[in-house]
Amino acid sequence: MIAVLKNPSTLSAFLYPKTIAVIGASSAPRKAGGRRWLSIIGQGFTGTIVPVNSRATELGEFKTVKSVQDIKGGADLAVVMVPTPAVLDVVRDCIEGGVRGIVMVSAGFGETGEEGQRAEAEMVAMCRAAGTRLLGPNSAGVFSAAGNVNTVGWKIPSGRIAVVTQSGNMAGTFTHYARAKSAGFSSLIAVGNSADIKLSELVEMLLEDQQTNAILVYCEGFAPGDGRALVNVMRSANRCLPVILLKPGVSEAGKQAAKSHTGSLAGEDAVVSAALAEAGILRASEAEEAFDLAVALSACPPMRGNRIVVLSDGGGHATIVSDCAGHNGLTLAELSGDTKKQLSEILPDRSGIENPVDFAGLAESNPDCTAKVLNICLRDENVDGVIFAGHFGGYHLMTDDPATQESIAKFESDAASEIARSAAELKKPVILHSDHGEKPLHTLDPIRKANIPLYSGLEAGAKAMAALRRWNAIEQSRGKSSDKPATYAVSERAIGLSTHVLTEVDARKRLSAFSVDVPEFQVVQSASEAIAAFRSFGRPVAMKLMSTKLVHKSDSGGVLLNLGSESQIESSWASLEKLSRTLGDGETQILITPMIASGIECIIGAKYDAQFGPLVLFGAGGVLVELTKDSAISLAPITTERAHEAIEKSMAGKLLRGFRGSAPIPTEPLAKLLVAVSNFIANQPDVIEVDLNPVIVNAAGAHIADARLVVT
């Protein structure tokens, strides 16, 4: 069963509670419970904090109560850190006491095995019956800057990034990054086991949170269907924010034996990437990168094009930054003549006045030139954003002479203020790299105060700028297309249960019953029926033995092609019947169908994915499918527009457009078939996998030459 957010305001109890009941707090600072208690009372919470304890009467300066039900006026949020065996009673007490949200720090449930799973399910059932929402169990806690809530156990800097994390220690790592990079969080929510509240619900809530400018998610795997729920949230949100998701790929994925091409192509990680791209979520590949992107996306104005200027203190930095930017889809802006003229009045001849703009040593002794040059570049209409890489903020450290240090530092501070002013005035993204970026230098304070991203990693600025551009493109395209995909309401399928493969005849029947175009065919049970069918088709045919005992029909001689005479039909019948008897089929069933004229071989697949629901896959077929794994995965159902996109970007699309002088083949019938298959998988709850391979596309249309369905 999938949680549905009936009343979003319930979740607000987690970020903006009025009274917090703390159950199981410890006064020992060495213990996690003690650290959490200290962070709760140290965050400046303006409501009431009530420790609940059946034995002690006070905790520090706080009077305890014996039960949540004893709290006058009740508590909307409860933080539970009691030993596992005591948890269910405490949950009951919370429900009786009218608590709306429970942060369950206690662990020992779903993550420990069957018994724990049962207890977890009971706990969730109790909460749902009462309308109480549960975060966790095994949650590392909640931080809310505006709500002055901190149950995490350590100090957390405030800012504009919201974090949702499945891992407590990644909450710690993100906090370290925030401190080192002078960034901060509007909220930080550790979902633990996600037994009740799911990732998608938290993102939905945070998209509405006015304190939040960007959402950073650490996710190792979605609860069943919750990946799709997240896609739906992103697609339907009124206010859409940049969401950056860090999800480790699964490098052992290869282990899973691929049941079919579709199965092996749509490996989990490729599905995640495709689904997130469709949702307009930015996926980061490393932890620090994820954080760095969130910093830029939470702070910068829109990046309206992909033309950047790179300013630098020298060639190496400029080359690395430009190259990384180029690999991520940005280009170096062509500076206008006017810009070049202005720059030439400031910069020495040796700098060359080109993009990248090289200060060539000038900035080290005259830091004021940096702000001037940046302003000139930012004003250029050909420029969408500026990355400045080098030692800014630390020029004064290049000398040991105190007087010189002081005077250069003053110039640097002033330049930093000017840079901040230019960025604010001209509303284009400015990103700084400095080797000194993570040092607490006062020269960099104006940059930090202005929330200009400041990185010490050389490539970080280029990646962040590219992410700004991608996000702007996502925002621009949101809702632009009139051809919107039908929303797929998330529901769970029993994919864990035993599945079986339909015979091709049954597969063809199922497909055509759901208006998927299947080439004409007949099922025959004798040589004479076969000959009659051949006569009725009036052209060469293929004959295929239908046997549930044959995994690969063609490898075992179960498929005979290009049969053009009655004698061939007769002898083919005989050989297939012999094979059927060898296999031990009860009754020989043969599918007979006209040969399809040659064309481009494609594959259309579909599967039901536990995290993202129904998917459809398109790629080049034949030899290419095994050699190249060329494929485009889309969430099903898809629109005609998306179907054409998928065809377009695949190798098959290249072949269909007319490769090496051959005539182009119309792709409309293929797109129509792809849409039909996507509707099929989305609407047939017992279908787990569809494998149409090959689909032969020629001037006459797109023809399914082989069909395979896996159903529960």
Added chain:
Amino acid sequence: MIAVLKNPSTLSAFLYPKTIAVIGASSAPRKAGGRRWLSIIGQGFTGTIVPVNSRATELGEFKTVKSVQDIKGGADLAVVMVPTPAVLDVVRDCIEGGVRGIVMVSAGFGETGEEGQRAEAEMVAMCRAAGTRLLGPNSAGVFSAAGNVNTVGWKIPSGRIAVVTQSGNMAGTFTHYARAKSAGFSSLIAVGNSADIKLSELVEMLLEDQQTNAILVYCEGFAPGDGRALVNVMRSANRCLPVILLKPGVSEAGKQAAKSHTGSLAGEDAVVSAALAEAGILRASEAEEAFDLAVALSACPPMRGNRIVVLSDGGGHATIVSDCAGHNGLTLAELSGDTKKQLSEILPDRSGIENPVDFAGLAESNPDCTAKVLNICLRDENVDGVIFAGHFGGYHLMTDDPATQESIAKFESDAASEIARSAAELKKPVILHSDHGEKPLHTLDPIRKANIPLYSGLEAGAKAMAALRRWNAIEQSRGKSSDKPATYAVSERAIGLSTHVLTEVDARKRLSAFSVDVPEFQVVQSASEAIAAFRSFGRPVAMKLMSTKLVHKSDSGGVLLNLGSESQIESSWASLEKLSRTLGDGETQILITPMIASGIECIIGAKYDAQFGPLVLFGAGGVLVELTKDSAISLAPITTERAHEAIEKSMAGKLLRGFRGSAPIPTEPLAKLLVAVSNFIANQPDVIEVDLNPVIVNAAGAHIADARLVVT
């Protein structure tokens, strides 16, 4: 012209000089010349430092001389920082004064245009005539820890990594990394314009330097032929060290219009990657990653297998590290029963006793368990190395209580010492990640003192461990194969000059003259000659118009295939002759050759690369070459072993092995052809590019169906 290192000891003047002449030093600390002077005199140089100045008589406490020739006993190293116009005179003075090495900091030469290039060439010619070696011009200087030399202008920590860099500000960035990560350099050499001394020579010298354990190179592009020279150095070195190379790819590479498939496939960056891999050089993709790899490779014992244990403070870190390790070729070790038993006596039940090993909160209050667990894992025979990720060193910071902090910190220090002891005793690589890794915490001192790599980036440890494994594999395979490639002595080809494409007839003649097997063919100039040729072959033929005016023969009707009768020959002659007249050829020349039986289409290409010399390329041909860009690039000449490797790993290799039930095709003739083409490109100085596409491989052999040569 390529520099050849005649006397390696000359280069030692740069790292271990006896007397340093400093020409153009300034006393102003704000100026670069002043900073360099301060670093020279501040490094504790035990020889003599003599400032040279024609006007002042002293610089600080140092007496100046007017000319290098005035230095008593002479100077072996000169550092030159005079204005550009004064440089040539100073160089003359140095040569007269018997200087062996010049560090030319002064800029304004090759990087500025033609005039600068001329002056640079003159300077180099003077030096070479005198046997004086020149570093730069435009060099950021030299640092030598053991030689107590520092002309770079800032303090540099000492250690075991040698840096060679084409960029001065990357020298700065690497220094920042070294400070933050408590690492250091044996030497740091900024090559500037590489007018005389080339990268490859410095690497050759450093491979012999006993102070150096690993070499970190920042390179934007090799001087002509110097990429190949570096490969030769690596292949022939007596003592081989890990070399980590950071070279920004060229994201605009696509701009270069590809003249042929070979040209477009062997794009510069792919060539660099292939050549470095052949040389056993590790290529890093980002700046900090390059440094982090150098840290591990300069400090760790050999990683003898790919089985690691990941220790962590919690799931998120463990997942990210394991996943990154998996993507980089490492696997999680299967812990022995005995190891598990020992671990279960230390770890709480909730940790699960699996690999990754999760401390599950225990380490935070009892840090001593970390060292015990690490020792147990390291002793396991199934384990080749351990990565420990989390908050180690900063557990004590999780509480604000001073007494608790102190007691936990003591446990942490002790554990750190134990970890260092285990790593030293058991001689397996141990790598730490800590969120606190770049903080100056005393709890981490024993780790740093033991040179155990300590990273604050989560993925850094996994990448470094994978690099240790790769390096060990390279070391193991060095010199193992009896089938060594012939050394290609670097020489420059005039690829900048105008080139032209040979007709296929001329191409075939050139190839077969150099014992490259070419299918039989005849050149005919009339219909009757064509018919005679057809008769002599006695089977269907192809006819191709030879015209220098046809770029793509087949697109323009210049190739007619499968001609099996005399009347077809006659009409084909007529149509090709007509085409020839339309094109304005003087005389119609037609190549006639028997049709090749069908087979697997491959491409063999070869080209002369400015940086790496002759290369040979193999890949799948036909449709696949354009769709997939499948190709393996090798340095030419190649061995038969390497040819088989290249075939093996390509898609064509998959097809040749017998794809989808078809019979496998012997690859020996193909490998022989590949070796022959590689010898051809290596030994024909006027050949710039070879494009054999397709080469049809069938049971009868490997047959060149089309040949194209570009020559100067």
